Amino acid sequence: MExxxxxxxxxxIIVEEYIRTAEPxxxxxIAAMPDVTFSSATIRNEMxxxxxxxxxxxxxxxxxxxxxxxxxxxxxxxxxxxxxxxxDETKSLNQAMELKMQEFDKTMTQVGKMVSKLxxxxxYTLTSATNTTVKKFELIxxxxxxxxxxxxxxxxxxxxxxxxxxxxxxxTDLKLLSAVLNATLTEIPAEDFTPELLDKVSRAAxxxxxxxPIVVDYTTQVLAELQKSEIWLTGQTxxxxxxxxxxxxxxxxxxxxxxxxxxxxxxxxxxxxxxxQILVGPENIAxxxxxxxxxxxxxxxxxxxxxxxxxxxxxxxxxxxxxxxxSYFAESLGKMFGKHELPEAKExxx
Amino acid sequence: MExxxxxxxxxxIIVEEYIRTAEPxxxxxIAAMPDVTFSSATIRNEMxxxxxxxxxxxxxxxxxxxxxxxxxxxxxxxxxxxxxxxxDETKSLNQAMELKMQEFDKTMTQVGKMVSKLxxxxxYTLTSATNTTVKKFELIxxxxxxxxxxxxxxxxxxxxxxxxxxxxxxxTDLKLLSAVLNATLTEIPAEDFTPELLDKVSRAAxxxxxxxPIVVDYTTQVLAELQKSEIWLTGQTxxxxxxxxxxxxxxxxxxxxxxxxxxxxxxxxxxxxxxxQILVGPENIAxxxxxxxxxxxxxxxxxxxxxxxxxxxxxxxxxxxxxxxxSYFAESLGKMFGKHELPEAKExxx
DNA sequence: TTTAGCACTCAGGGCGAATGAGTGCTAAAA
DNA sequence: TTTTAGCACTCATTCGCCCTGAGTGCTAAA
Numbered sequence: 001m002e003x004x005x006x007x008x009x010x011x012x013i014i015v016e017e018y019i020r021t022a023e024p025x026x027x028x029x030i031a032a033m034p035d036v037t038f039s040s041a042t043i044r045n046e047m048x049x050x051x052x053x054x055x056x057x058x059x060x061x062x063x064x065x066x067x068x069x070x071x072x073x074x075x076x077x078x079x080x081x082x083x084x085x086x087x088d089e090t091k092s093l094n095q096a097m098e099l100k101m102q103e104f105d106k107t108m109t110q111v112g113k114m115v116s117k118l119x120x121x122x123x124y125t126l127t128s129a130t131n132t133t134v135k136k137f138e139l140i141x142x143x144x145x146x147x148x149x150x151x152x153x154x155x156x157x158x159x160x161x162x163x164x165x166x167x168x169x170x171x172t173d174l175k176l177l178s179a180v181l182n183a184t185l186t187e188i189p190a191e192d193f194t195p196e197l198l199d200k201v202s203r204a205a206x207x208x209x210x211x212x213p214i215v216v217d218y219t220t221q222v223l224a225e226l227q228k229s230e231i232w233l234t235g236q237t238x239x240x241x242x243x244x245x246x247x248x249x250x251x252x253x254x255x256x257x258x259x260x261x262x263x264x265x266x267x268x269x270x271x272x273x274x275x276x277q278i279l280v281g282p283e284n285i286a287x288x289x290x291x292x293x294x295x296x297x298x299x300x301x302x303x304x305x306x307x308x309x310x311x312x313x314x315x316x317x318x319x320x321x322x323x324x325x326x327s328y329f330a331e332s333l334g335k336m337f338g339k340h341e342l343p344e345a346k347e348x349x350x
Numbered sequence: 351m352e353x354x355x356x357x358x359x360x361x362x363i364i365v366e367e368y369i370r371t372a373e374p375x376x377x378x379x380i381a382a383m384p385d386v387t388f389s390s391a392t393i394r395n396e397m398x399x400x401x402x403x404x405x406x407x408x409x410x411x412x413x414x415x416x417x418x419x420x421x422x423x424x425x426x427x428x429x430x431x432x433x434x435x436x437x438d439e440t441k442s443l444n445q446a447m448e449l450k451m452q453e454f455d456k457t458m459t460q461v462g463k464m465v466s467k468l469x470x471x472x473x474y475t476l477t478s479a480t481n482t483t484v485k486k487f488e489l490i491x492x493x494x495x496x497x498x499x500x501x502x503x504x505x506x507x508x509x510x511x512x513x514x515x516x517x518x519x520x521x522t523d524l525k526l527l528s529a530v531l532n533a534t535l536t537e538i539p540a541e542d543f544t545p546e547l548l549d550k551v552s553r554a555a556x557x558x559x560x561x562x563p564i565v566v567d568y569t570t571q572v573l574a575e576l577q578k579s580e581i582w583l584t585g586q587t588x589x590x591x592x593x594x595x596x597x598x599x600x601x602x603x604x605x606x607x608x609x610x611x612x613x614x615x616x617x618x619x620x621x622x623x624x625x626x627q628i629l630v631g632p633e634n635i636a637x638x639x640x641x642x643x644x645x646x647x648x649x650x651x652x653x654x655x656x657x658x659x660x661x662x663x664x665x666x667x668x669x670x671x672x673x674x675x676x677s678y679f680a681e682s683l684g685k686m687f688g689k690h691e692l693p694e695a696k697e698x699x700x
Numbered sequence: 701t702t703t704a705g706c707a708c709t710c711a712g713g714g715c716g717a718a719t720g721a722g723t724g725c726t727a728a729a730a
Numbered sequence: 731t732t733t734t735a736g737c738a739c740t741c742a743t744t745c746g747c748c749c750t751g752a753g754t755g756c757t758a759a760a
Contacts, residue, residue: 040703041703045755060709061753062753063712138498152490152512160500203454236586250588256587376721378721388733410740411724411741411742
């Protein structure tokens with residue numbers, strides 16, 4: 001079932017017009033467009049067939065047509081023209097991206113905020129890592145009853161914790177323990193922290209043996225936390241600007257679902273090859289999102305860590321634009337995390 | 351101008367009834383209440399006088415009365431009865447509070463989420479510190495071209511950063527530098543990092559002198575970040591549940607203002623003695639909040655650090671309940687940060 | 701195969717009447 | 731002097747109604 005050129009053109013026009021106006025598109029309006037040469041009657045006939053094919057829908061008899069989920073899908077897969085970022089846009093994207101490399105989480109929230117702003121939709125970011133291991137331990141004396149545990153992981157993330165103890169600690173104990181830890185528990189995923197191994201560590205630690213469980217505990221916690229994808233969601237408010245969420249009930253329902261951990265299920269579906277993935281309305285597994293589209297994209301942070309950026313919005317969403325912006329963002333972020341640099345600044349001559 | 355007992359009683363009833371129903375309160379409805387012995391006509395007379403006094407308002411001629419800002423103020427200051435947390439509530443508050451002591455920021459966001467949930471209103475948390483200094487520096491070799499800087503501050507907050515360099519570093523350099531830093535820059539507020547002092551440090555650091563600016567840079571950044579109050583906002587969505595924000599425009603406007611840094615102005619007004627402070631509608635300085643009330647409370651984190659928890663909601667807000675919950679929360683948090691313990695668990699016998 | 705023409709459908713806006721919750725005032729009762 | 735019953739009046743809200751106009755499908759001519 002191949003569509004004629006004219007049908008394709010019509011479908012594209014309808015999708016884009018609907019995206020722009022959020023109103024059902026009528027035959028007359030289309031006929032009035034400059035590059036449309038055929039009459040509204042013809043268009044009506046064609047539209048009737050497209051409706052038959054399940055690509056368009058009619059809210060009610062006397063309204064224009066809107067794209068169905070299948071219509072969007074076809075549009076995205078075949079009709080959508082690449083949105084080319086203008087020089088100005090690239091510029092302002094780069095500008096926005098000049099985030100100081102602070103702590104990792106902060107960067108991720110910041111990225112979320114930016115994406116949300118750029119797309120004017122709620123955005124989420126999340127990270128996931130596979131096979132994180134500890135690269136280096138360090139124990140620092142902090143007071144008579146406390147020390148700082150510093151753990152540097154394979155993903156180049158450094159975490160620390162101030163640990164307070166009822167008993168007192170000595171510098172030598174910490175030195176010893178740190179040496180033991182670095183010798184035995186580095187480069188090993190948390191799953192392999194077997195009781196036997198830990199036992200060995202304890203024995204090797206001598207007088208510092210009592211600290212082992214505490215340290216190991218925190219370490220596994222850090223590793224687990226890095227494994228388990230963490231999620232940041234921002235810009236929820238922007239949904240309210242979309243006409244489909246003028247209805248408070250609806251908006252509230254969606255937003256409160258978003259708040260929940262529901263998004264954590266999304267990454268599961270992201271394992272396709274295309275860099276940007278789009279889920280249109282009913283294609284979402286979560287039933288709360290059946291009337292919502294999700295656009296997401298991956299980027300590499302290096303060392304087995306991956307990030308995900310996505311936006312959530314009404315099915316009527318400017319897929320082309322959102323996709324373009326998201327890709328650019330992801331690409332730049334990848335470069336940034338990889339090389340600790342911004343993408344080529346592309347200073348224009350003006 | 352002292353109100354008669356009956357007027358006080360009426361005002362209290364009207365405020366509470368309005369808080370409960372979000373509808374203007376009429377004389378008949380009041381007269382029908384079990385502990386009201388006088389007739390609706392009497393009530394009408396009294397209400398007319400209360401309106402005269404500016405404590406009540408009438409949305410339109412044929413509607414009941416609602417409290418004015420002054421009415422709320424009087425209610426809060428004099429009529430509001432302490433809301434006693436039930437055993438069940440204390441229990442579930444304690445339960446909610448069993449947050450693992452993770453990183454500091456996470457705790458604060460978590461607290462925000464909980465407060466928001468408990469009050470069913472958007473909540474914000476923020477921290478501020480005064481006179482933060484570094485307690486201890488530590489430099490850890492992380493690779494040929496990188497090292498980890500660990501800074502422990504007076505507030506017992508430990509921050510770290512992985513620093514990558516174009517040149518290579520040696521263990522001895524780091525040892526030396528760390529000794530110098532600990533000797534010269536600890537217990538000193540960032541303002542006193544004078545050029546002369548830094549110069550002295552550089553000279554003392556010998557071959558590691560080139561690292562000094564980098565380390566100092568990050569350190570001042572950390573200190574500045576801890577000084578400057580950081581803000582977390584959560585639960586924005588809950589506003590949508592409130593009848594006064596059925597109007598999308600309104601909700602959107604308020605929410606987007608909340609998103610901004612506007613809240614950062616709030617703490618300025620918090621310097622009164624009472625632990626919980628309430629700003630009713632027009633009492634807020636920010637004009638976007640003129641129809642909104644803010645309830646906030648301080649708590650101590652120790653070592654000169656203070657936290658602030660607050661909620662934002664419609665003027666018609668259950669002040670008694672919100673205040674009670676917030677206080678309890680703040681108190682418990684204070685204890686927790688102070689002693690690293692939960693408030694007495696109050697396990698009931700059942 | 702396309703287009704003009706026409707009858708038909710139906711959501712949305714505008715309008716007026718009906719509804720009823722609530723008031724203020726007056727005059728009688730306590 | 732204070733409280734209450736009664737009554738006329740106000741006015742936001744709801745509902746039903748009609749009208750309008752955008753949009754359709756179908757038919758017959760180009």
